[in-house]
Structure formats: C-alpha cells, structure tokens
Amino acid sequence: MLQYPAKIIIAFGETINGNKKIIDWFLKNSYPELAALSHAIQGSDNAVEWLLKNKFPHLAALDAAIDNNKKAYEWLNNNNYNFLIVFADACNAKPEAIAWLNSNDLQIFVLIARRIKALRDSHTFNYHKLHF
8 A cells, every 4th residue: 555656545545435536536547456445445345356356465355354354464464565464453443553653654544544444333244255
C-alpha cells in the first residue's frame, strides 16, 4: 500500500464507504486492484478471487488478515508484507499498530483503518470465505 501516491491512498479511503465514482475511476485508471480490495473489504468473494487471479495475493491476504485469519497473517509475514500486517492490526483497533502508524507519520492509514473497522462492525461477513 505504501507504493501508491498519497492522493490514491486518500481516494482509496473514500471507497470504503462505497464511493462508486472513485471505484469506477480506479477501474479506468490502472488501479483495478484497489477497486477489488475495496469490494473485498466490503465482503465480496468475487473481488477476492479477482485479486488472487490477477497477481495481488497480498491484497487478498490483507482482506483475510483484517478478518483475523491466522493463516493470512502467516502468509503476509512469510512474504515480508510487514506493513500490511500492521495495517490489518490497525483495522482491528490494536493500539500498538495505531501507535506505529501515527509515529511513522502514516495517519491516513489510521483514518482508513477506522473506516474499515466501522464498516466491519456494522456488517455481518463470512469470515471463512478464503483459506490461506
């Protein structure tokens, strides 16, 4: 996630609440993986499958890690996606992850994590949708 320009990260945060215009813009402007990740976070199995088929397994694993899937955490760790582990932890309101993001001037990810947590807390999801 850190490889994206700041304006793209900010726009991604807006998609968590369902901003269709930005999702469509992502699809038309070389960021389909972010559109898929947003849909995956909102509970779409098809989006997770798309991420896996299109060489974005780390984003599919992030979605699963946000759901506290231990195998996804292991996969992220084994493949050196340390930032995604911290971000998944922040999405689950773990204080040490939020503190790390804040201390590294990555407050935008704290805001996005809060949006994801609020979304997840307000919906029922199939937490067994993907096995790593």
